[in-house]
Amino acid sequence: MINFRFFQGFVTSIQDFPISVNDESEGCYKMISVEDGTGALVNFVVSPTTYFVDQAVVSVGDRVTGYYDGDAPVPLIYPPQYAALVMVKEQPHQNVKVDFFTSQLVSRDGQLQLNLSPYTQLLLTNGQPFTTNPANRNLIVIYGPSTKSIPAQTTPYRIIVWC
Known part of the structure; x- marks a missing residue:
């Protein structure tokens, strides 16, 4: 990790x-x-x-x-x-979080929780589709708005899995 x-x-x-x-x-x-x-x-x-x-x-x-x-x-x-x-x-209206995400899809620092949707793209770093659960992995998460709770919750646009 x-x-x-x-x-x-x-x-x-x-x-x-x-x-x-x-x-x-x-x-x-x-x-x-x-x-x-x-x-x-x-x-x-x-x-x-x-x-x-x-x-x-x-x-x-x-x-x-x-x-x-x-x-x-x-x-x-x-x-x-x-x-x-x-x-x-950095791009306007786009946030990026790079971290290890737990089995509950919460970042290791406890600041962001992911809520996956059918529209969330799951990719490998080479651009190929990632087809299993992204939990318990290092992830590059690209997302827009999030809640103001702790951890903040978001539905990411795209997740790049760092294998």
């Missing part, structure tokens, strides 16, 4: 990030710098396996949320540098 953490802010720069001395990975990895508006800065290392919600192309100035494994080792440098697992380009 991944301990998903996130950082949200505006993209301040995007650069190629070399990971080895040979040229075969040149251009495959990016460093995306994000500032939250209060001066906090994070660098996300984006790899070919980083999942971009809606395959969105991110540019300088975009508001994004980057998710990373809070238990993964990181270099002790400033600004912090995390391997991005999921990147979300």
Whole structure:
């Protein structure tokens, strides 16, 4: 189970990030710098396996949320540098939650409960249909309105199952 953490802010720069001395990975990895508006800065290392919600192309100035494994080792440098697992380009009227969801479809942090409908799309990260129960898994949940209860309840538009 991944301990998903996130950082949200505006993209301040995007650069190629070399990971080895040979040229075969040149251009495959990016460093995306994000500032939250209060001066906090994070660098996300984006790899070919980083999942971009809606395959969105991110540019300088975009508001994004980057998710990373809070238990993964990181270099002790400033600004912090995390391997991005999921990147979300923020869109109006669309919310995204990345977390482990229990057998009751409640997020591990207890903040969101999912109510599935026949119209909720269940997909794998490769875009193929997911045909079993999404409970007890890491999920990327795309949803709109939710209740103001705790946990908030929503009927998601789409769920991407992180196998």
